[in-house]
Amino acid sequence: MTAISPRPAPGPAADRPAGPGPRSGDAGGGRAPRSRRPLLLVPTVLLVLAGFVYPVGTIVVRSVTQPEFGPQNFSWLLHDATSLQVLGRTLVVAALATLITLVLGYPYAYLMTVSGPALRGLLMLAVLMPFWTSLMVRVFAWVIILQDHGVLNTVLGALGLGETHLLGTTTGVLIGICQLLMPFMVLPLFNAMRSIDRRVVQAGMICGAPPWKAFWRVFVPLSLPGVFAGSLMVFILSLGFYVTPAVLGSPRQELLPNALYTQISELLNWGRGGALAVALLLTAGVLLAVTTWVSKRVTGKAAGVTGGLEL
Amino acid sequence: MSADLGRGGSAPLEAAHPATAPREAGGLDAADLKRSGAAIELRGLTKAYGTSQAVRGVDLTIEPGEFMTFLGPSGSGKTTTLNMIAGFVPPTSGEILVDGRPLAATPPHRREMGMVFQGYALFPHLSVWDNIEFPLRQRKMPKARRRELVRAAVRTVQLEGFERRRPAQLSGGQQQRVAFARAIVYRPPVLLMDEPLGALDKKLREALQEEIREIHRKVGTTFLYVTHDQEEALSLSDRIAVYDDGRIVQVGTAEELYERPRSLFVAQFLGESTLLRGVVHPDDPRRLHAGAHGIPLSGSHGVRGDAVVVIRPEQLRLTAGGPAPGRAGVPVTVRDETYLGHSRKLTVELPGGHTGLVREGPGTASGLRVGDSGYATWDPAAAAVVPDL
Numbered sequence: 142m143t144a145i146s147p148r149p150a151p152g153p154a155a156d157r158p159a160g161p162g163p164r165s166g167d168a169g170g171g172r173a174p175r176s177r178r179p180l181l182l183v184p185t186v187l188l189v190l191a192g193f194v195y196p197v198g199t200i201v202v203r204s205v206t207q208p209e210f211g212p213q214n215f216s217w218l219l220h221d222a223t224s225l226q227v228l229g230r231t232l233v234v235a236a237l238a239t240l241i242t243l244v245l246g247y248p249y250a251y252l253m254t255v256s257g258p259a260l261r262g263l264l265m266l267a268v269l270m271p272f273w274t275s276l277m278v279r280v281f282a283w284v285i286i287l288q289d290h291g292v293l294n295t296v297l298g299a300l301g302l303g304e305t306h307l308l309g310t311t312t313g314v315l316i317g318i319c320q321l322l323m324p325f326m327v328l329p330l331f332n333a334m335r336s337i338d339r340r341v342v343q344a345g346m347i348c349g350a351p352p353w354k355a356f357w358r359v360f361v362p363l364s365l366p367g368v369f370a371g372s373l374m375v376f377i378l379s380l381g382f383y384v385t386p387a388v389l390g391s392p393r394q395e396l397l398p399n400a401l402y403t404q405i406s407e408l409l410n411w412g413r414g415g416a417l418a419v420a421l422l423l424t425a426g427v428l429l430a431v432t433t434w435v436s437k438r439v440t441g442k443a444a445g446v447t448g449g450l451e452l
Numbered sequence: 453m454s455a456d457l458g459r460g461g462s463a464p465l466e467a468a469h470p471a472t473a474p475r476e477a478g479g480l481d482a483a484d485l486k487r488s489g490a491a492i493e494l495r496g497l498t499k500a501y502g503t504s505q506a507v508r509g510v511d512l513t514i515e516p517g518e519f520m521t522f523l524g525p526s527g528s529g530k531t532t533t534l535n536m537i538a539g540f541v542p543p544t545s546g547e548i549l550v551d552g553r554p555l556a557a558t559p560p561h562r563r564e565m566g567m568v569f570q571g572y573a574l575f576p577h578l579s580v581w582d583n584i585e586f587p588l589r590q591r592k593m594p595k596a597r598r599r600e601l602v603r604a605a606v607r608t609v610q611l612e613g614f615e616r617r618r619p620a621q622l623s624g625g626q627q628q629r630v631a632f633a634r635a636i637v638y639r640p641p642v643l644l645m646d647e648p649l650g651a652l653d654k655k656l657r658e659a660l661q662e663e664i665r666e667i668h669r670k671v672g673t674t675f676l677y678v679t680h681d682q683e684e685a686l687s688l689s690d691r692i693a694v695y696d697d698g699r700i701v702q703v704g705t706a707e708e709l710y711e712r713p714r715s716l717f718v719a720q721f722l723g724e725s726t727l728l729r730g731v732v733h734p735d736d737p738r739r740l741h742a743g744a745h746g747i748p749l750s751g752s753h754g755v756r757g758d759a760v761v762v763i764r765p766e767q768l769r770l771t772a773g774g775p776a777p778g779r780a781g782v783p784v785t786v787r788d789e790t791y792l793g794h795s796r797k798l799t800v801e802l803p804g805g806h807t808g809l810v811r812e813g814p815g816t817a818s819g820l821r822v823g824d825s826g827y828a829t830w831d832p833a834a835a836a837v838v839p840d841l
């Protein structure tokens with residue numbers, strides 16, 4: 142951190158005219174002088190170093206050094222049927238969660254863009270609701286709903302539709318994940334959709350396209366940056382769910398974060414845990430790169446990196 | 453079609469491509485297009501948003517192939533009217549008829565209209581070529597025919613060489629041409645344009661006006677053009693409908709509106725003028741009483757009570773002595789003078805401290821200078837009399 146000097150850099154300061162007040166190019170007198178602005182980054186950089194780079198680095202190192210130096214943990218991972226199954230299940234769940242939130246979130250976000258301010262506020266409130274309740278409350282609410290004698294089965298029974306068994310299944314986990322991740326799909330979609338000029342869709346119609354076709358050929362392509370951003374976020378986030386599968390799922394159908402926890406916390410096998418973590422990290426990284434590339438090809442925007450926001 | 457449009461082509465539309473003329477037979481040929489203009493009739497067209505009325509009972513008949521301009525201040529209901537004709541906004545009441553057929557039940561995509569939107573509304577994800585081809589694809593035309601028509605449209609707006617670009621890679625003027633090509637490529641009988649040149653600088657605007665006029669002459673489509681630029685309206689249109697607060701206050705040719713405004717609003721909205729306020733007594737319609745002055749009127753105006761005489765700057769003559777027989781006149785003092793090359797514009801002070809505007813050409817120079825006193829005179833038949841507000 143010695144590179145960032147606590148005193149103002151002498152160069153630019155010396156360049157300044159002696160006149161009073163800030164230079165015309167310098168916006169706002171209340172801000173830190175330009176030369177000192179890098180200092181504002183210090184807390185963030187420290188936090189990222191201490192809270193992310195160091196622990197992740199440690200885990201990566203341990204995956205190839207414990208119990209001894211070598212690729213033994215990765216060859217275990219690649220030859221252990223259970224672990225591969227867990228990895229596969231995790232990817233399938235993430236893909237399904239992405240698909241489900243997209244299918245549900247797209248019309249929802251569209252409704253938000255076309256509705257008036259009152260309804261839009263209400264819809265926004267509903268989508269952000271998961272953020273305002275504690276994780277545990279939310280998960281146990283699902284337990285109450287999904288359990289065999291729970292709300293869902295009572296309703297289904299009353300309607301004469303028979304019973305289902307959801308608690309302790311991957312489907313149950315998927316339901317919980319989708320609910321929690323809905324905002325991460327809806328918000329980028331909404332952001333992309335509301336920047337679409339409605340006249341462009343009208344132009345499609347006056348050109349002879351029926352409304353559904355104008356929507357499909359004009360609106361949908363223009364909303365793709367939001368689709369990419371939302372899907373990427375949901376997919377990567379759903380790779381990391383721990384509490385939800387622990388409570389709503391079953392140990393026989395665990396997901397990768399739970400397997401990882403077992404390795405490290407119960408078996409104290411930091412090497413294998415590290416290998417699992419690296420697998421997760423690699424999946425996310427590869428996906429980020431591929432999606433960004435595809436998104437750039439298709440829409441001209443690097444949706445993945447910016448989360449669909451214009452920088 | 454002027455030279456300075458970034459492409460260097462300087463000849464008018466077809467003449468620019470004499471070598472390709474035979475191929476026009478399959479493309480934009482005049483005979484094919486002349487059939488195309490449709491008549492439009494608006495009957496009591498009204499649009500209310502809640503309690504506020506954007507358009508209040510518009511009646512208008514537009515001839516096939518006519519170039520009709522909606523001119524009016526911001527918020528006067530021009531876009532709303534256009535959107536009702538296009539089918540994007542349902543009228544609260546009233547009717548729209550195209551060639552005598554009511555449009556109410558026809559959705560926008562079956563109205564067979566072309567539209568150039570304010571801000572163009574090009575498809576940002578499609579190339580110039582695909583933008584222009586879009587309407588043809590919707591009409592399920594065979595590929596060869598599509599290619600032919602797109603080529604012809606691209607040539608009409610002089611965008612050869614830009615076909616593969618996306619709209620974001622074009623200048624404002626080029627985008628405007630793409631919007632235009634997309635609107636005319638399927639030869640709609642009606643072309644709607646909502647301030648198509650609003651975002652462009654003056655020079656480009658004038659060049660494109662020329663181009664639009666040229667295309668109108670060529671395609672024979674009925675043009676419905678919205679602007680709040682009066683010069684644009686005067687130079688382009690066959691007829692102009694002047695909008696004020698949701699109503700059409702006067703319809704007529706540029707000359708009619710300029711020389712015979714029927715209201716102070718129209719007089720002031722179109723061009724500059726000198727205004728003389730006074731009263732016309734019911735029993736003496738040939739005289740305006742303005743303070744101590746009696747101003748002769750032509751008598752055919754039908755205005756009684758508070759009235760305003762509207763005189764255009766080029767109708768006023770400055771003289772050192774009083775008005776000649778048959779001419780009206782008021783004493784004035786020259787306050788300011790602007791040299792405009794071919795003419796001089798003089799600001800004069802009228803009795804009562806009001807200002808007037810005089811334009812002097814080479815043949816009408818009075819020799820009066822700033823500070824001089826004299827008379828401003830005019831032919832009463834060339835002045836319009838309108839009710840005061």
Ligand SMILES: Nc1ncnc2c1ncn2[C@@H]1O[C@H](COP(=O)(O)OP(=O)(O)OP(=O)(O)O)[C@@H](O)[C@H]1O
Nearest residue numbers: 501505506524525526527528529530531532533680
């Ligand atoms: N969707 C809407 N809801 C409520 N009021 C509207 C709506 N659209 C237009 N208006 C109102 O209707 C009136 C006419 O609007 P319009 O857009 O037709 O004006 P305009 O003549 O095209 O003006 P401009 O030259 O500024 O484009 C305005 O007062 C406007 O505020």
Ligand SMILES: [Mg+2]
Nearest residue numbers: 530531532646
């Ligand atoms: Mg408008």
